[in-house]
Structures are given as structure tokens and as C-alpha cells.
Amino acid sequence: MSITEASRFQLRTAIGQILSEEAADTLMELLPPVGWADVATKTDLQHLRDELKAEIHNLRVATKTDLQHLRDELKADMLNLRNEFKADIQALRNEFKSDIQALQLSFETTLEKRLHEQTKWFITTMIAMNAVTVAVAVALSKLI
Numbered sequence: 001m002s003i004t005e006a007s008r009f010q011l012r013t014a015i016g017q018i019l020s021e022e023a024a025d026t027l028m029e030l031l032p033p034v035g036w037a038d039v040a041t042k043t044d045l046q047h048l049r050d051e052l053k054a055e056i057h058n059l060r061v062a063t064k065t066d067l068q069h070l071r072d073e074l075k076a077d078m079l080n081l082r083n084e085f086k087a088d089i090q091a092l093r094n095e096f097k098s099d100i101q102a103l104q105l106s107f108e109t110t111l112e113k114r115l116h117e118q119t120k121w122f123i124t125t126m127i128a129m130n131a132v133t134v135a136v137a138v139a140l141s142k143l144i
Contacts, residue, residue, distance in 0.1 A: 008033075 008028070016024035032039050040048075 008031075012024055012028050015027055019027075
């Protein structure tokens with residue numbers, strides 16, 4: 001037999017006639033709004049508690065596993081970034097070294113050209129001075 005609101009109201013009215021209205025209200029508040037079969041027992045609560053504990057345990061294990069996977073992925077990503085960074089730095093070193101060598105070669109070439117020009121000018125000047133000295137010496141020897 002299921003308990004309906006009409007049967008609950010009828011019970012309330014009957015109790016109100018036997019006892020006081022206040023006592024009837026108190027008694028109705030103490031009774032469950034549904035049948036006793038729908039009320040949870042201690043066994044039901046213990047079963048629910050055990051299920052929740054198992055579910056929380058499973059979630060804890062899954063979370064730990066997920067965190068470990070994330071750690072592993074992060075370590076792998078960091079290692080990849082470190083290797084890429086090392087490769088980029090090595091490429092920059094090689095490029096810088098190549099640029100420095102090109103600059104050094106350009107400097108050496110320019111210096112060599114300038115020294116060659118200076119040497120030609122110096123030799124030409126020395127030959128001209130020697131020629132003038134010889135000419136002056138010849139002219140002086142004719143005068144004396």
C-alpha cells in the first residue's frame with residue numbers, strides 16, 4: 001500500500017481529534033513524507049559510504065597517474081626545448097664565428113692592399129730621392 005497525501009492528511013486530522021492540534025503537527029513532522037521503504041537505513045548509508053570511498057580511491061589513483069603522465073610529458077618537452085636551445089646557440093656561434101672570420105679576412109685584405117700601396121709609394125719616393133741625390137752629386141762634381 002502506498003501512502004498518499006490524502007491518507008497522510010486523514011491521519012493528521014484523526015490524530016488532531018484524539019490529541020491536540022500541536023501534538024498532531026509534531027507527530028506528522030516526525031514521520032517521513034514517504035513510505036518507510038523509501039527511508040535510508042544505516043546499512044544503505046554504509047553501502048553508499050563504501051561506494052564513495054571506492055570511487056574517491058579510484059579518482060585518486062587516476063589523478064596520480066594523470067599527474068605522472070603530465071610530469072613525464074613536461075620532462076620530455078623540457079629536454080626537447082633544451083636540445084633545441086643548444087642547437088640554436090650552436091648555430092648562432094657558428095654564424096658569429098663565420099661572420100668574424102669574414103670580417104677578419106676583409107680586414108686583412110684591406111690592410112694588405114694599404115701596406116702594398118704604401119710600400120710602392122715608399123720605394124718610388126726612395127728611388128726619386130736617390131735620383132735627386134745622384135743628380136745633385138753629379139752637378140756638384142761638375143762645379144768643383
